[in-house]
Amino acid sequence: MPPRFPLNRLPILVYEDVLKLLDTQEHFNLARTSKKSCTAVEKILTIYFPRQYKMKCVLTAAGGLIIKLSDASSQVEFETFSFYTQCINTVVKLFKISSCAELDLQDIFANDKKIIDAMKEAGCEISKVVMWEKPSEKTNPETMLNVLRNIPEVSIQKMNYVKVIPKPIIRPFEFKDLDIRYGKWISIKHLTETFIDCQRLHLEKSVLSDAEIKSFLKRWIEGSKMRFLCIEYSQFNLKQIIGENSFPKHFSATDLVGRVEIKNGAGISYTHRMTEGQCYIIKQKKRGPSAVVYQNDDKLFLSTEFKRSRY
Amino acid sequence: MSSTEQGTSSAAPAEPTTAPESAAAPEVPESFYYVHGKDKVVHKVSAGALQHSALIHGMISNLGYTEEQAKANPFPFENIDGDILQMVVDWCNQHKGKPTPPEDTNLPKQKEKLFDLVLAVNYLEIKELLTYCCKQVAMMVKGKSPEEIREIWMIPTDAEDEAAEKEAKKRAGKEAAGETAAAAGDAK
Known part of the structure; x- marks a missing residue:
């Protein structure tokens, strides 16, 4: 002893x-x-x-909660497999943490939710969540997103639900940044209703038709807080969606040819040389912003931050 | 009162006999003082060794004892066990006139005495020794889990703390009631 x-x-x-x-x-x-x-x-x-620590947390697939604190000169890690709430409370209280810069959730959904609730209870705001659904689970995506509702940045890296949800039953979200890597379940209703006011939206594996994208763009023109959209899907035909004679006359859509500098919604700029039928400018009603809609590398983009270059 | 003169034991560093400085300047005879703990065993300690203790150093500076007076009036530390005082005196002798090293290997190794030693050292205001003792206490929980720390440092659980607090309140209430009753009795 x-x-x-x-x-x-x-x-x-x-x-x-x-x-x-x-x-x-x-x-x-x-x-x-x-x-x-x-x-x-x-x-x-x-x-x-x-000290003014920045906090990041990981809930591993094995159920271990790793809390990482770092500042300019030091870094420390705490790990626990139990008493998550007590642990989070202690760290938040001791080190005067007001927000969690990134929360990486890889465990079963019930445990992921426990961590989010524990953070809220401790008075710690979560700035960003990255979620990886376990292969053994198939959580309804809307249920999952609803738990993450008040978190500004959400990235769903793995999701096993593949059935399209034609009629969303969830009220709209206003994420600052929503990134869904497994978006097979997403229907046009999600784009035109559920996610229409998300500032930045990135979808992968979502299967949408040209007609559906067209209806989304019309909806965006009517009014939306969305400032950047990227849909990774190669089957779109932009000319058919937005090109000459395909867009109603009362919606303004201008073909844009030449060099354009476009921001990706996260502050990073790219310069593109647009050819005919590759890029269009649309404008929101009621003095709303203009946006470029363009196709590049099998992806469809919408961005309100763009600048035409002379050279 | 028994009396042992342990301050000049073999643990104390030997006096240099032919140091060139001492040849140049006449040596001032070292003064000695006497301390005893709870066991009344008197320890003879040089003024140089006692300088480590801010408390004793302050007492010496104010008293201006001659050797005889100091011998006749040992400083009593009734709240310190004899063996603990012995450890402190030994440490002071070993570090007499020396810069204290960052890591001290001469610290008493008996962990069960560490608590009493810390209290004594804190009372005697021996700053360097207190720092070493605190380091030893801190080292006890190196790499330990919260449960192990609770065990080693005898930390009560929240429930135990609450129960103790209730008990203390109850006791304080009873004492206050007793005092009021006594005051009322006196008034009559």
Whole structure:
């Protein structure tokens, strides 16, 4: 049996001297022993080791929660396979974390949800979620997205649900950035109703017809908060969708030829040389923004941030 | 009162006999003081060694004892166990007039005495030794899990803390009630 030492019976200044000698991992472990210890460690960290950590978390497929804290000069990791809520609470309280920059969820959906709830309970905002559904699960995508509703940036890297949901039953989302890599389940209704006010939308494996894209563009012209869209699907024919005589006259669509500098909605610019029938400008009603709609590398894009280049 | 003169034991560094500096300047005779703990065993310690203790150093500076007076009036530390005081005196002798190294290998190794040692060192205000002791305490939980830390540092659970708090409140209430009753009795 290891020697025992009644730490709490030390005079307060000596007690604090001992706490000052612990490293971050030890501070965290001590704080988890009791509420009193947690308060004591919090005091020491606030006075003697004030830091502004950035937090990222991973819930692994094996159910381990890894909390990574980093600042300009240091990095520390905590791992636990149980007591997620207590762990998150302790880290948030001790290190005064107000937001989680990225939450990577790879476990079963129920556990993923537990982590999101624990973050909310601890008063920690989540800036971004990256989700990987386990092969053994097939969660309804709308249920999954609803859990992520108030998170600005969401990336669904793996999703096993493949059946198209023709009539979405969920109320619309307003994600700042929504990235769905397995979007077979997405129907035109999702584009025109559920995701129409998402600022940046990236879809992969979504199967949509030219007519459906046309109806989406018409809907966008009527009014939408969407500023960037990318659909990775090679079967579109943009000329048929938006080209001459295919778009109603009361919708303005101009063919754009030449060099155009276009931003991807995440601040990165690309310059393209557009040929006839490859790029069109459409304009939203009610003094809304203009956008370029173009095809490139088997992808269809819409972007409101573009600039025509002279050369 | 028993008296043993342990401050000049073999653990103390030997005095240089032919140092060139001492040949140039006449040597000032070292003054000694006497301390005892709970066991009343008196330890003779040089003023140089006692300088480590801010508390004793302050007492010495204020008293201006002669050797005889110091011998007749040992500093009493009734709240410190004899063996703990012995450890402290030994440490002070070993580090007399020396810069303290960053890692001290001369610290007492008995972990079960560490708590009493920390209390004594804190009371005697021996800053460097206190730092070493705190390091030893901190080292006890290196690489340990929260449960192991709770075990080693005897940290009560939240439930135990709450129960203790309730008990303390109850006791305080009873004491206050007793005092009120006594005051009322006095008034009559």
